[in-house]
Amino acid sequence: MTTLLEVSGVSVTFDGFRAINNLSIQVAEPELRAVIGPNGAGKTTFMDIVTGKTRPDEGRVIWGEKNVSLLGMTESQIARAGIGRKFQKPTVFEAQTVRENLAMALKNKRGPFDVLFYRRSSRGAARIAELAEEIGLLNDLPRRAGELSHGQKQWLEIGMLLAQDPRLLLVDEPAAGMTPAEREHTTDILKRAAETRAVVVIEHDMEFIRRLGCKVTVLHEGSVLAEGSLDHVTQNQQVIDVYLGR
Ligand SMILES: Nc1ncnc2c1ncn2[C@@H]1O[C@H](COP(=O)(O)OP(=O)(O)OP(=O)(O)O)[C@@H](O)[C@H]1O
Numbered sequence: 001m002t003t004l005l006e007v008s009g010v011s012v013t014f015d016g017f018r019a020i021n022n023l024s025i026q027v028a029e030p031e032l033r034a035v036i037g038p039n040g041a042g043k044t045t046f047m048d049i050v051t052g053k054t055r056p057d058e059g060r061v062i063w064g065e066k067n068v069s070l071l072g073m074t075e076s077q078i079a080r081a082g083i084g085r086k087f088q089k090p091t092v093f094e095a096q097t098v099r100e101n102l103a104m105a106l107k108n109k110r111g112p113f114d115v116l117f118y119r120r121s122s123r124g125a126a127r128i129a130e131l132a133e134e135i136g137l138l139n140d141l142p143r144r145a146g147e148l149s150h151g152q153k154q155w156l157e158i159g160m161l162l163a164q165d166p167r168l169l170l171v172d173e174p175a176a177g178m179t180p181a182e183r184e185h186t187t188d189i190l191k192r193a194a195e196t197r198a199v200v201v202i203e204h205d206m207e208f209i210r211r212l213g214c215k216v217t218v219l220h221e222g223s224v225l226a227e228g229s230l231d232h233v234t235q236n237q238q239v240i241d242v243y244l245g246r
C-alpha cells in the first residue's frame, strides 16, 4: 500500500469564511476511506479541491508515485490523471439503455488508445458485462436507464465511473434516498471497487459507514478532528460533542 493522494496544510476561504482550515489527509492505493462530519464541515469542499473545482489559498495536493501537484492542473487534466467523481444526483443518459450508457463511458475512457480498441469489439462487450455484473445490473442491460430505480441509477453511474478505470474514486453521499436493501448493495459495490483502487466515500448514514468497515476520517470546521476505525472515532469525546451527540 503506497500513498496515492496527499493533501497537506490546505486552506480555503470563501468571502472571509475559512471553510477548509489547514486540512491534511492521505489516501493509499488501494484503500477504502469514509469521510464523515457535521453539515458544513468541508467534506464536499475537500472533494472540490482534489478535483480542481476549488482552488485552495494555501497548502499542497500531491498525486501518484511521481508526486505531481494537482493544483496546477485543470479539472479535465485531473480527471485524465485518474480521479473520478460521483456527485449526489445521478447523471445517466435516461433515454439510452444500461448497455449504451456503459458503452459510452468505456468509449470515453481516459487512455489515448482505448477509443481505437473499443469499437464493438468482443473485449468491449465482455467489459460491459463485467461492469454490469459488478454493479448488479447484468439483467438490466437492455433496459432504458430512465426506467431504473433511483438506487439502480446511482449504481449505473458508479459503473460508468468504473468504466473509466480511475485510480481514485470520490463518492459524495451515495446512499441518500436509497432503500435499506439498496444501501447494502451500494456498500458491496464500493468495497469491491476499493479492492483495486482508492475509493473515498462521504456519508452521513452510520450503518452504511459501519458496513464499509474501513478507516474513517472525521472532519469538523475544515480540519481533521479524528481518524481511525469507526469504533475508535466514535469513542472520541470531541467527535461525540460535535457530530454524534447532536
Ligand atoms: N462555493 C462556495 N462559496 C461559498 N461558501 C461555500 C462554497 N462552498 C462551500 N461553502 C461553505 O463552506 C462550508 C463547507 O461546505 P461543504 O459543502 O464542504 O460542507 P459539507 O461537509 O459537504 O456539508 P454537508 O454535510 O451539508 O454536505 C459551508 O459553510 C459552505 O456553506
Ligand SMILES: [Mg+2]
Pocket: 043, 044, 045
Ligand atoms: Mg457535502
